[in-house]
Amino acid sequence: MRSNPSDYEMVAPNNLRAVVSLLAQEPGMWLPIAGGTDVMVQYAAGKLAVRKLVSIWNLPELRGIEVAGDEIRIGAGCTYTDLRGHEIVGREFALLSNATGWTGGIANQNRGTIGGNIVNASPAADSLPALLVYDAELILVSLRGERRLPYPRFHAGYKKTLLAPDELIQTICLPRRFSTYFSHARKVGARNAQAISKVCIAALGRVKDGVVEDVRIALGSVAPVPIRLTETEQAVEGKAIDSDLFLLARKAAAAEIRPIDDIRSSARYRATVAGNLVVDFLNRLRSTFAEGDGSKDVLTRWNHLPSDQAAKIILPCCGSMAWAREMVARRPFADDAALLAASSEVWRGLSQSDWMEAFQSHPRIGESRPAIPLSTPSAPSRSVEWSAQEQQKVGDADQAVKIALADANREYERQFDRIFIVCATGKSAAEMLEILQRRLTNDADTELHEAAEQQRQIMQIRLRKWLQK
Amino acid sequence: MSDSREGHSRAEISFVVNGEPKTVWAYPMERLLDVLRHQLQLTGAKEGCGEGECGSCAVLMDGALVNSCLVPVLQARGSNIVTIEGLAAGETLHALQEAFLECGGAQCGICTPGMILAAVHLLDRKPEPTIDEIREGLSGNLCRCTGYSQIIEAVAEAARRRTHA
Numbered sequence: 175m176r177s178n179p180s181d182y183e184m185v186a187p188n189n190l191r192a193v194v195s196l197l198a199q200e201p202g203m204w205l206p207i208a209g210g211t212d213v214m215v216q217y218a219a220g221k222l223a224v225r226k227l228v229s230i231w232n233l234p235e236l237r238g239i240e241v242a243g244d245e246i247r248i249g250a251g252c253t254y255t256d257l258r259g260h261e262i263v264g265r266e267f268a269l270l271s272n273a274t275g276w277t278g279g280i281a282n283q284n285r286g287t288i289g290g291n292i293v294n295a296s297p298a299a300d301s302l303p304a305l306l307v308y309d310a311e312l313i314l315v316s317l318r319g320e321r322r323l324p325y326p327r328f329h330a331g332y333k334k335t336l337l338a339p340d341e342l343i344q345t346i347c348l349p350r351r352f353s354t355y356f357s358h359a360r361k362v363g364a365r366n367a368q369a370i371s372k373v374c375i376a377a378l379g380r381v382k383d384g385v386v387e388d389v390r391i392a393l394g395s396v397a398p399v400p401i402r403l404t405e406t407e408q409a410v411e412g413k414a415i416d417s418d419l420f421l422l423a424r425k426a427a428a429a430e431i432r433p434i435d436d437i438r439s440s441a442r443y444r445a446t447v448a449g450n451l452v453v454d455f456l457n458r459l460r461s462t463f464a465e466g467d468g469s470k471d472v473l474t475r476w477n478h479l480p481s482d483q484a485a486k487i488i489l490p491c492c493g494s495m496a497w498a499r500e501m502v503a504r505r506p507f508a509d510d511a512a513l514l515a516a517s518s519e520v521w522r523g524l525s526q527s528d529w530m531e532a533f534q535s536h537p538r539i540g541e542s543r544p545a546i547p548l549s550t551p552s553a554p555s556r557s558v559e560w561s562a563q564e565q566q567k568v569g570d571a572d573q574a575v576k577i578a579l580a581d582a583n584r585e586y587e588r589q590f591d592r593i594f595i596v597c598a599t600g601k602s603a604a605e606m607l608e609i610l611q612r613r614l615t616n617d618a619d620t621e622l623h624e625a626a627e628q629q630r631q632i633m634q635i636r637l638r639k640w641l642q643k
Numbered sequence: 644m645s646d647s648r649e650g651h652s653r654a655e656i657s658f659v660v661n662g663e664p665k666t667v668w669a670y671p672m673e674r675l676l677d678v679l680r681h682q683l684q685l686t687g688a689k690e691g692c693g694e695g696e697c698g699s700c701a702v703l704m705d706g707a708l709v710n711s712c713l714v715p716v717l718q719a720r721g722s723n724i725v726t727i728e729g730l731a732a733g734e735t736l737h738a739l740q741e742a743f744l745e746c747g748g749a750q751c752g753i754c755t756p757g758m759i760l761a762a763v764h765l766l767d768r769k770p771e772p773t774i775d776e777i778r779e780g781l782s783g784n785l786c787r788c789t790g791y792s793q794i795i796e797a798v799a800e801a802a803r804r805r806t807h808a
Contacts (some may be wrong), residue, residue: 177672183651184671207715214713217672231718255707279783280761281696284707285714463766477720508775534745 178209184572186229190236190315192500194342198317202339204228206235209285212294236289236321236344244350247313250289250343254278254301259287264505265481267375269304269359276300276361289343292325295333295399298438300361302400303376303392308352314343320344321355332398338434355380355388355479356462358455362447364438371395372439375451386410386419393454395439396431396448403430406452418465423456424449442604458576472641473513477506480529490557491636492629493535496528497521510641517637521630530624533595536632537561538583539568539606560636564598571603582610587612590621599629660685661729670699670718675709676700678716687756689729691785698784701757702726704733708764710783727756730763739763739801748797750788758784762798771806774799 184207186195197204205224207213207232216222228238234250241261246262254274258262264271277300278286291299292312310325315336325346328336337343355378363369370392379389389410391403406426413419433444462478476484478591481502489498500520535557568576576591586594594613596606653668654772667682679685686712691699695710698768702711703725730737738792739759742748749755758781765772772780777798778791788796 179670179672179674180651182670182672184715185715186671186720192756209693210713210715210718214674214715218693218712229715229718278695279698280780281698281708281710282699282713282766285709329764 176639177217177222182217182222182225182227184227184229186231188233190230190233190342190344193228193230194231194315194317194340196344197340200226203234206230206293206342207449208287208290209253209282211282211286211326212290225543230342236287241350245347245453246286246350248346248348250292252289254283254288255280257408258283261503262350264536265499266353267308267348268357268481269307269378270301270348272359273301273361273374273376288346292328292343292346293331293335293337295330295335296394297397298371298374299375300371300394301398302515303350303374303394304359305346306349306392306400306402306562307376307378307390311347312343313347314338314341315344316341321428322347326402329399347568352378354482355390356459356478356480358478360454360636362451364381370438373433373444373447373451375448375455377455378450379455379459381415384414384463384581386413386415386459389456389459390451391427393427393431393448393451396433396444401431403427403452403588405430410456414502415463420456423452427452430564434515473510476539487643488637488640490535490560490639492633493516493520493532494524494528495531497532497538513641514634514637517633521626526622528622529622529629532593532629532633533625536593536595537565539565539579539596539598539603539610540592560617564635568598568603575603577608579607579610582607582614586610586614590618592625594633595625596630597635599630599632599635645740648726654717656716658719658721659723661725667716669716671693671715674712674718675702675704675719675724676711678719679711679724684691685726685728689753689756691753696785697754698761699754699758701760701784703760703764705765708761725732725760725763730759737763739798741764742797742801742804743794747793747799748789750786752787754784757792762801765794765798766802766805771802773796792805 189221196399202228205213207227207229230251233251233376238249238250239252239256240247241262250517254277257274258271274283288301291301305325312323312325312328314321314323316342323336330336357378359376361371361374363371373396374394377391379387380387389407391407392400393403394400406423409426410419410423427449430446431445431448435441442488457520476487484502485498488501492498497520501517507516583594594610596609598606613624616624645700651670652803654671655666656669657664657737658665665683667678667732670676676688676690679688688702691697693712695713698710700710700712708732719756720778730740739762743755745757761781761784765777777795788802
């Protein structure tokens, strides 16, 4: 039975204070509505009991994402699209940005908000397990003031929350301390897009010397509220990560969840899938941290590494930190070709100072060490090794050519104020000397772009070597 | 719907639709979809599911794709709306409309306006999308006839033409 719009009152104040004043005047009588992706569905079905609505869509006080010291603060009115497009969320909170990409189609991502998703309190919501493992805290606001609440305490029972009738969620705070963790999220539903999950998982973990250092696992759709598997976590921490542990984790998880039969799935199916998802996570965690496992596809493994580690590994292929960070942010790459294409695109979009950083990571042609070592301590060895391979033919050249090359290098540095970059692979010293002498006649801008193009080619060769290792 | 019914009053709501300023009198909780279809006679946006699952009512609101069945019209106040009727320039079809025609991207036509607006939204953000990006960009729009292949091909074709024009 469809609702009649004339039965409903609705106002749209233009600031947050006006909204909380209204909620304070008649607590419980007003229903806040943001993008309407839940409220309007209830309305369409004639199931909206409240007759007064206050719009909080697009309120500026609720729409920002800001970094405040060691945490990131997300306005409750941020849409899924806002979150998906945000650089820090994508880089440091991959579980959240992945889940926002799964939720609904594009139109619903443009309207659905993170605060609305929390208040709607569906046990099946894809982004809520991510908030649990990231130790989110909520800032709730009312005319009485603000209070801060750890998110795991917010859900009191099925569709019950600790939000007072005169309160709104204003901000979701996420501490920035999980970027070194391996993260894994997955949903199981009838189809990938637009389907509500039968079971979903968000998990973080760290392994040292084959032992589980820390894991954080949360599941959706297996209990009246999204839950952290705290007992399973305790059961596996400090233990060797092997198949015995997987069995133990599966048992512990089964004891912690309370799945039900409903229209989307059965309790039995959910229990089995929940166990599978926990084991799948631990398995991936093990492979990610396994050392010297040459059989595993380099790209797949790199796709799943914690951001810092992934950046460190790819840095020597280019030398620019900005490039490495952007490449990490663009993960996962489906295949080698996608990564190679992205690397050129990212390189071309960098600033001149980023290009300079990459140029400086190379040794002069004919020398073995870069003038300025890379800032990351473990990076240079790989870069130095590659430089040696690339410049192999210089070593074979006769002394006269070597001397001429050294002179031309100095001339180049005097003229352009940086070292001469050329893609040396396969080129003899004489060939490089010829190129160098030609490029000395370039104007500054032409030469900068020629150097950048050479660096791009070097990078492509290095990326291929790395991927085929 | 009758004005004599007990209830709340209509409000004056102004916005821009397909480049033209419009003012309507509507109950704040009326759906943008109904206002477009019944008051402004723009029947391009269709009601499929009425609960934001199928995308046949999709329009652009301030450049963002939205399901107009889930937008209370009060929230559209002051916004800039584009419906399928606003894409063609006179007799000249939009590149995506041309491509849908040529590739057989439309059959019964119910999903077509939403599909095309979702594609406009995608190409505005990603002028050279991969096939996977096209699939994702249209994942909120359901089609019961074509099996999607021709629709995806139409979007890819329109993107090719735009980039190489």
